[in-house]
Amino acid sequence: MPEDKSSRPLDARMLRAMAHPLRMRMIDLLQADGPATATGLGKRVGESSGTTSWHLRLLAEAGLVEEDRERGNKRERWWRSTQDSTSMRVADFIDDPDLAGPLDSFLRSVIEQRYQAESRFAGELPRWMDQWYDKAIFSDVRLSLTPEEAAAMSAEVVAVIDRYRRDARPGDHNVIAHWSAFPRQARPEDSGTAESG
Template identity: 85%
Template sequence: MTKDRRDQASRPLDARMLRALAHPLRMRMLELLQADGPATATGLGKRVSESSGTTSWHLRLLAEAGLVEEDSERGNKRERWWRSVQKSTRMRAADFINDPDLAAPLDMFLRSVIEQRYQAESQFASEVAQWMDQWHDHAVFTDARLSLTPEEAAAMSAEVDAVIDRYRRDTRPGDHNVIAHWSAFPRQAQPEKPDTATSD
């Protein structure tokens, strides 16, 4: 029996998908479908403050790229429902960095990912009081600065991904929708140089 594509926890992006996601609105719509489940173009339009015609057009582009599909189990001739094909996507910059035609889509995608993370964390910060009964010492925002080789950083990321995969499971009663953000990237050090000027 063929495995349902929706069973895929994560799919790597290809060039076609990257081009489709090189748009903040399409990124936001896909995020909503992955986080909250199937929706109509009208429902998505209300959540992203766009017309149903606009969201319908963007949904078709996402479908052409293989990122969403029509939910045949819902809707009718007047109302089409859409669902994400996968629970999440993953991207390796190395797959696209040497293609000059993908430079702009890659830049837009990465910036949209960063903006989505900022929005999600800002939303939690604005709602923190309502979560404190159950999440007062469980929500974590960690910033670590390490000295690593590229190979060590890759190994660390693989270990973190393995930990996250261990916690993937179907939703159970009492669960909350939890976002786990993870990134590891280099920063160019800019140490202050000592003042070599002699004083009188």
Template identity: 60%
Template sequence: MGKSERYLARIDGRLLRALSHPLRVRILELLREDGPATASGLGKRLGESSGTTSWHLRQLAEYGLVTEDSERGNRRDRWWKAVHDGDQLQGQDFIRDPDLAGPFSTYAHTMVEQRYAAEAQFVAEMREWSDEWIDKVSFHDSPLSLTPDEAAALSDEILEVIKRYHRPVEEGDTSVRVHWAAFPRKSRPETP
């Protein structure tokens, strides 16, 4: 499988149902960020039984999101790895479908919670990082006035930049989390 084929899983209704369980999303995130793992190892990290994580891994495998890592383990000690590096999802594909609105909401809320948790953990551990990294960390939040087409163009440009930096892990690399979101906000100005 080539880099572009492996890079993103396009989330459709079938995959959305698989990812509408927060534990599955967390398992998939750990496999993508930290590499292959066993059900028991994931269970310890997530505070779950190996039976629970094993069941969810089999569900993710059934949907083609994870696969057994044939280079590791044996029949007794199965290792799993993510098939894709990330997900691509368009809310418009789901929000108006009454059968998918619930799974979409669960998935979207799980992703927002995980983004918050990742940033909060970094802030809590900030003193443990070298000055070299601390000087390069960026948190950015900008309110902009845009049309829907401009917001889409901005997102496309940002995602192209992110794609340019996507490459296999090299010696000396550090795992970096990049979040991108562009969404409208209802204005609530103070009135006299």
């Protein structure tokens, strides 16, 4: 098991393995909640243990999960993530035509998982209102920035998030923080330049 589990950059082999919504969901559950069996994961994602077991083996071949030999027995295999999170630079993969499909699947799955996490929170809102009624935030901001300014802003946000990283303490909640910064075309006929006036 790697000594530093905090984050690993994805390589092409890992990207191909992660480019499936179910595998992404399983990795997310293992990172958030710790080791699990194929049967346990199957119950949580609505799939058979045979299906989750097959996907776990593919993730293991890519080095993203491993068998947790401290748990289980010959009849029951436990699996754990080999990292707390993954990171990637789209620029590392965008020019490889063989990775176009996996990259698209991966990015869409990331976005779908974010939506599902926020949607789950909205559905559980009454449960959280005692302590979180004025603490949770969903924000959507439109800014006029250069690509360099957007990158600098993102680096500052990541630095702030890193300041809050620490081991869990009594009374903590497992908090999800999402961050995105990307351009949008104002109008289909627009050339992509900023609007004037």
